[in-house]
Amino acid sequence: MLNFAIVGCGHIAKKHAEAIDRTEGAALAAVCDMIPENMEFYRETYNAKTYTDYSELLADKNIDVINICTPSGFHATLAVQGAEAKKHIVVEKPIALLMDDTNAIIDACERNGVKLAVVHPNRFRPAMKKLKEVVESGKLGKISHINATVRWNRNQAYYDQAPWRGTKGLDGGVLMNQAIHNLDLMLWMMGDVNEVFSMSATRIRDIEAEDVCTGLVKFSSGALGVVETATTIYPKNFEESLSIFGEKGTIKIGGPTAVNVEHWNVEGTSEEETAELKKLIEEDPFGKPGHQCIIEDLVEAVKENRGPIVTGEDGKKALELVLAMYESAETNQPVNMQPQEVLN
Template sequence: MKTTQVAVVGCGAIHTLHVEAIQSNHACQLRAIVDINPLKGLPLAERYGCRYYADYREMLCDSEIEVVHVCTPHGEHKEIIIEALIAGKHVFTEKPVALNPAEVKDIKNTLAITTAQLGVCYQNRLNPSSQKIKALLEDNRYGKILSIKAVLAWSRSHDYYAQSAWRGRWASEGGSLLINQAIHTLDLMQWFAGGVKSIKGVVESSFLSHATQAEDTAMANMELANGARGIFYATNCNTTDSPLLLEIHCEKGLLQLHHNKLWFISGDDQELLVSDETSTAAQKCYWGSSHQQAINNFYHSIKNTNNINYVDIHQAEVSLRMVEAIYQSSITRNWIEI
């Protein structure tokens, strides 16, 4: 079988997980990396044993490259995705797929005129706890869902924003906490509930107000598609990166994800259902541990088009609309329909 030739665009912190996944997949070969900074890109290309490009457009002219991974700042996603798709390359991109739903529309229009596929990295759906929750809810094991509560408390310093000028800027990141760190949590909430109907929320900037143009803290209430309530709180103002706390209140008890372990709690009884494990040293435990699986699923799907198993543009758009709704609701103080 022909080895799939791959390029990774953007050599920031997240690219390491993509490179590890590509190198671990025997059906793939890393052919090129792209970064506008040669002081970063050239040494990495030498380390990985691949080509280096400073301009992704030059890389797209390489007819051998079949798949492009987009690991750049958010504001560059749309342009690179569209140009790669037009060039006939399949694309696997980090979240968010774009800065806003208007940009998503442009990407959808491009997908309509190409046979190339686009996958978006929402790897937390593939964590053992997430897969277990989804299966239990679909089986109606514990009865009707009454509410879903999520609390995300992470730590981001002034230096974090200062080191990369695109972070925390509306034009280059599309916001801050919500569109970067918390979008995975929003995605899980709506995925477990089969979607979301409306949101009322508020954003605030406090400890990080001098570091970012946008929010460092957010909260929201949601009307989920299955009729349950959604309760959401997130902040980058914590002094440590705490694992996601997620609780799903069902008629027969409580599913609780706490310290990366999923429990079922009914009265005084507690049952450990599954534990999430970090599969690679390059991965931060609070990110989730499923980049490898998400990337493998995408490569399997592009070879087996009758068995698509990745988050596509339509699924990825939902959490982006949730982010936009919270921003809008914070201004209007109204419920926003999704």
């Protein structure tokens, strides 16, 4: 049995608690938050111990895993401290807001021999798993390009509910906070990126970071990518989608939260097979909750002494893309993302 502790009892913490509760071999043993009232739900529902002092939580030898659910700007400090205390780490997206912080988290976990899992749960959605299978099979042939789209609504009240929301230091904008899941999926499907060019703006929301961002991506394979992200859509979430275009197939996974097969036309796949695939996904579009898949995998990773499915390096790649797009938007120049050894 692995005993988990959640740090930061905001909105996303409940998904972690439910995932832990549903996972065999896992138990929610403790929670930590600076505001005692935020922890009452977890004490009453799961009989979790409550801590307002993180160092006291880390000193609890009964705790095996720390789930970090705080504002993004605090991820690095808490993750490094947790790793130094020999606790396995589950960190919400994004892994951090800065590359140096990300490297510090990965290094601390490696030095202390603890597992590091980053929460990119959308990889576990049935439609995305099927899409990944087809891409890896080569059935699409040479891929020309991919579109990653997030057209969502986050109104001003969303940003006003906490002073850190929409700030560059603790939260980030639509690219860092909302669209990073979609970008992770794009990277998961397409591999490494060589070059990006992007533009961003703060058009409607009264926040420090961007509320709309568009960009172009060139992958190491030579394929291209188009990124469009916004939290300005009226009056509610309109679309999250991933569309892939190959010489032998066209696929779009879409809907408000990218769980529906909106188009699936692959050479060699009959209309009957396509209809059966769509029906199967329509019956259970979300599948097992992604957070639960992350927790279950972490338990198995510890048991089998292997790396988690979504690693620190995966989280780092998604962050690298976001930061490159930010740099391009600020400089109005393309940004080369090839490793230095490749460039030399």
